[in-house]
Amino acid sequence: MTDETMLEGEGEYSGGVVKKFLYVNRRAPYGSIYALESLEVVLIGAAFEQDVSLLFLDDGVFQLKKGQDTAMSDMKNFSPTYRALEMYDVEKLYADKESLEQRGMTEDDLIVPVEVLSRDEIKDLMAQQDVVLSF
Amino acid sequence: MTMLHIVNKSPFEKTTLDSCLCYAQEGSAVLLIEDGVYAALQGTSVSEKMRDALETLKVYVLEPDLRTRGMDQSKLLNGVELVDYGGFVDLTVAHDIVQSWL
Numbered sequence: 019m020t021d022e023t024m025l026e027g028e029g030e031y032s033g034g035v036v037k038k039f040l041y042v043n044r045r046a047p048y049g050s051i052y053a054l055e056s057l058e059v060v061l062i063g064a065a066f067e068q069d070v071s072l073l074f075l076d077d078g079v080f081q082l083k084k085g086q087d088t089a090m091s092d093m094k095n096f097s098p099t100y101r102a103l104e105m106y107d108v109e110k111l112y113a114d115k116e117s118l119e120q121r122g123m124t125e126d127d128l129i130v131p132v133e134v135l136s137r138d139e140i141k142d143l144m145a146q147q148d149v150v151l152s153f
Numbered sequence: 154m155t156m157l158h159i160v161n162k163s164p165f166e167k168t169t170l171d172s173c174l175c176y177a178q179e180g181s182a183v184l185l186i187e188d189g190v191y192a193a194l195q196g197t198s199v200s201e202k203m204r205d206a207l208e209t210l211k212v213y214v215l216e217p218d219l220r221t222r223g224m225d226q227s228k229l230l231n232g233v234e235l236v237d238y239g240g241f242v243d244l245t246v247a248h249d250i251v252q253s254w255l
Contacts, residue, residue, distance in 0.1 A: 046163050049188035077163050083223035090217035122196030
């Protein structure tokens with residue numbers, strides 16, 4: 019361990035290699051467990067102080083829909099977790115422009131601010147990563 | 154014989170809705186539940202297809218599943234009817250056959 023990494027060791031974990039992780043979310047919430055499981059793994063990545071980005075693609079953009087109300091269905095509403103990501107220093111959230119458009123959604127429909135990217139920009143984003151995890 | 158078709162898959166991810174609409178007879182009912190509710194929204198890439206379907210079919214959406222996903226009546230295509238769990242039961246009783254498209 020170098021002096022530099024020792025000095026940075028304020029958190030739970032220090033001294034390891036920091037990799038760029040991209041979590042690709044392509045599933046709608048609630049219909050399957052993927053969206054919830056992705057959040058769990060994102061928080062693990064953040065706990066280990068990795069360089070975490072989240073991309074919402076295809077039906078994954080529905081995960082960020084504002085106003086999710088599970089009172090009638092009695093399911094667990096996990097959408098507030100997306101707003102809490104900031105506290106874990108997960109601040110790089112991206113959504114695919116075409117996926118939003120096909121689903122009649124705009125940035126105003128989303129529970130958290132994201133950077134809306136074109137397909138070409140997403141190609142570049144993926145190419146910059148060390149690890150890509152798909153959910 | 155009247156038939157109730159139940160669709161629970163997202164129309165953007167699976168072909169379940171397409172198959173259902175191909176084989177549903179005029180006058181049948183389609184109930185959208187779980188991720189199937191996304192098919193009932195205005196302004197999407199499947200809205201046009203659903204508008205056509207609504208001319209010959211009755212379309213219902215399960216409200217608890219719609220609200221869970223952050224949508225409400227204001228986002229629905231004209232002609233789509235909301236039902237709650239009791240309404241779901243009533244629909245299954247009112248039709249001779251229930252076909253669940255998985």
